[in-house]
Amino acid sequence: MNFSNSTTFLTDMYELTMVDAALKAGTAHRKTVFELFGRRLPTTRRFGVVAGTGRFLEALQRFQFTEEQLRWLNDKQIVSSEAIKYLENFKFKGDISGYAEGECYFSGSPILTVKADFAEAVLIETLALSILNHDCAVASAASRMTIAAHGRPCLDMGARRTHERAAVSAARSAVIGGFVGTSDLEAGIRYNIPTIGTSAHAFTLLHDSEEDAFRVQIDSLGTSTTLLVDTYDIAQGVERAVKIAREAGGELGAVRLDSGDLVAQAFKVRGQLDALGAHGTKITVTSDLDEYAIAALGAAPVDSYGVGTRLVTGSGVPTAALVYKMVEREDSAGNWIDVAKKSASKSTVGGEKYAGRVLSESGYAAEELLVVNCSAERAAEVLAEHNARPLQVPLVTQGVIDDSRLGARAVEVARDHHVQSRNELPYQAWRLSEGEAAVPTRYLDLSA
Amino acid sequence: MNFSNSTTFLTDMYELTMVDAALKAGTAHRKTVFELFGRRLPTTRRFGVVAGTGRFLEALQRFQFTEEQLRWLNDKQIVSSEAIKYLENFKFKGDISGYAEGECYFSGSPILTVKADFAEAVLIETLALSILNHDCAVASAASRMTIAAHGRPCLDMGARRTHERAAVSAARSAVIGGFVGTSDLEAGIRYNIPTIGTSAHAFTLLHDSEEDAFRVQIDSLGTSTTLLVDTYDIAQGVERAVKIAREAGGELGAVRLDSGDLVAQAFKVRGQLDALGAHGTKITVTSDLDEYAIAALGAAPVDSYGVGTRLVTGSGVPTAALVYKMVEREDSAGNWIDVAKKSASKSTVGGEKYAGRVLSESGYAAEELLVVNCSAERAAEVLAEHNARPLQVPLVTQGVIDDSRLGARAVEVARDHHVQSRNELPYQAWRLSEGEAAVPTRYLDLSA
Incomplete structure (x- = not known):
């Protein structure tokens, strides 16, 4: 070993x-x-x-x-x-x-x-x-976030905000709580979780202009990629992103917003995209999200949530x-x-517990029933009598x-x-x- | 590889x-x-x-x-x-x-x-x-705790409250922040950090009586060990602990308090120990401590602090x-x-920074000076002119x-x-x- x-x-x-x-x-x-x-x-x-x-x-x-x-x-x-x-x-x-x-x-x-x-x-x-x-x-935090997201996809981007090995386990736990992807490659290879990613502000800054950066990314990843549009001016970034994707022969997959007032910006950017005819271009948001921020974005035209710090640190x-x-x-x-x-x-409470979830007539869980001080066989009978789904x-x-x-x-x-x-x-x-x-x-x- | x-x-x-x-x-x-x-x-x-x-x-x-x-x-x-x-x-x-x-x-x-x-x-x-x-x-959390402890030893006992690999790194970080030991064996073997430990309530409960449990522990670890005295009644536990150590020919090393109002209990237990003549027996406390709880115990007769959850989760x-x-x-x-x-x-802020800690005439740090837009050589001169200790x-x-x-x-x-x-x-x-x-x-x- x-x-x-x-x-x-x-x-x-x-x-x-x-x-x-x-x-x-x-x-x-x-x-x-x-x-x-x-x-x-x-x-x-x-x-x-x-x-x-x-x-x-x-x-x-x-x-x-x-x-x-x-x-x-x-x-x-x-x-x-x-x-x-x-x-x-x-x-x-x-x-x-x-x-x-x-x-x-x-x-x-x-x-x-x-x-x-x-x-x-x-x-x-x-x-x-x-x-x-x-x-x-x-x-548990992830599940609250996917509840708040109400069907919109949630993506784990928290690797850099927690211990490097905890990040892998956090991605795994996030998926159990309903997340659909992770940025963490080790989680991808180890647990076969879909890996996702866009690009960083540094990528834009590396190039001589935002146009150059967008063009390079689209050349490499295709027009279905997600472009980060808030390195300089967001409205200009959105216009450039759509234009460059079209020059490359396609419609841009998505834009990512990573700073500022996300609710207000999402509406503004959606309006701009629609005015440009880019109805299929999606909006992903990624700045300091948690279940409350996600809920607040519920009515905003956002297509997916990238969650970092608050996911991997259990949202408090x-x-x-x-x-x-x-x-x-x-x-x-x-x-x-x-x-x-x-x-x-x-x-x-001493004694081995036999656990069942009691279901009400409406089919919803009504009670966590922990039967104690009896044999496993007797406990199974008691749980059945109480219409309790055995949990162990x-x-x-x-x-x-x-x-x-x-x-x-x-x-x-x-x-x-x-x-x-x-x-x-x-x-x-x-x-x-x-x-x-x-x-x-x-x-x-x-x-x- | x-x-x-x-x-x-x-x-x-x-x-x-x-x-x-x-x-x-x-x-x-x-x-x-x-x-x-x-x-x-x-x-x-x-x-x-x-x-x-x-x-x-x-x-x-x-x-x-x-x-x-x-x-x-x-x-x-x-x-x-x-x-x-x-x-x-x-x-x-x-x-x-x-x-x-x-x-x-x-x-x-x-x-x-x-x-x-x-x-x-x-x-x-x-x-x-x-x-x-x-x-x-x-x-950073550890350093605040060792400040609050004011020289009393702080010990990391947080392994079970964080990811199993993060725990090892947390122990290492705690030592950098002034902690003097850890319960985590991997941190001990990997970083040569002193490892520490007492015993759990389960150990007391395993035995037919608290007396038995204390006797077994002292037989194995000697009278200098730390006995956990709050499984049943604390006052009885303390009396037993001191008595059994004496029967084994020594003075008990320490008692550990892991529940209840630690300030009040520390005074009570110290009084009891002194009344029993066990002036050398120390008191270690371990329940839900953070820098604030440690500070609150500053005037209480406590000899060391075992810190778990709040240490490894960065105290908020x-x-x-x-x-x-x-x-x-x-x-x-x-x-x-x-x-x-x-x-x-x-x-x-763009540009490479050259960092120095400016010291005032009293010798205390007065400013974090970040010099930017110059050569390394010029920055070194500027830091010296400002009486700044170079930090990189x-x-x-x-x-x-x-x-x-x-x-x-x-x-x-x-x-x-x-x-x-x-x-x-x-x-x-x-x-x-x-x-x-x-x-x-x-x-x-x-x-x-």
């Missing part, structure tokens, strides 16, 4: 020292159940969007310690030689189930449920949280605040017991990862699943304002 | 299509000067901190297209075969200078200056922006809003001309990267340099409130 490909060190150190201590105490192999969930949605989110599951499973495939890592752990005396022996042969052999990628989630929704030895479950904790916290945050919510908590474990006699932290403001699917079975959740194909599946899941939500889900979750969560404790 | 190691695809597609068009037009090899800078600081930043330079240079070492990438570009018809031939042999051969890593920066400061062919300069644009936008945002400013703009280029006759975008709200250093010379800016050692150097640079700033720099930059920027145009 290549050093840079191993994912085991993408972790907090304490996961390893806890395993070390538990190995010595003989508690490391107690069976446990951990759940990954959000205690509550951010106030600007009526629903969350599950994203990152496929990436997490891909990372789990590469979750093996390298010799270099083990040597370093030993040299730094981070864990004992007994622990190093354990890590040397480590491969996750537990079970993981969870919400399908693209599914909407709410407060308490068990997005992942990990059933494994304590040691196995904690070693993957940080990695699971990092991936899901980032990807769910971006997908850069991390999804998901946590990973032990909810059940075996005791020393091998009996399963619920466990939960009791302290102020961060309490957790198997992802990893005794260490074997479900292949269908991996790779580029999984992104398409997740995107389609999100459309279905979002369409099922009640009207409140489509509101951009702050407020309550679109669907309330109810715990149904069958032990009571 | 390994597919995953190549950094060329961490880019917006348009960088490549612009190169393609310019190659066809014969303009791709025009000499250009690009600057990477922020138009203005975010309102909550009195200064920015340069970070990521070393990572960018490391990424530049691996900036070569792989066969697989070239095949994909060809298959997707993203660029022409002429462009693919150019990319096949691509290696950056230009010059890059910039602010030393760790330096403070202000509005307009040319953090990087790239002198190269247009094609070379634009191919590295997105990568440079991604890395610097992320790393500067985190380092997740991206540094840096841009990369062409400021000068050769024309078709080989003469250098200033260039600048003129449109509303995003205008750029060579990073890449004709494609050869300055080794001293790479690797773990560069992080230490940057951290030390930041201390010096920050100490030079006037009092305003230490204010946490919103407001003006601590040092104003002045452009001195010598052509006028």
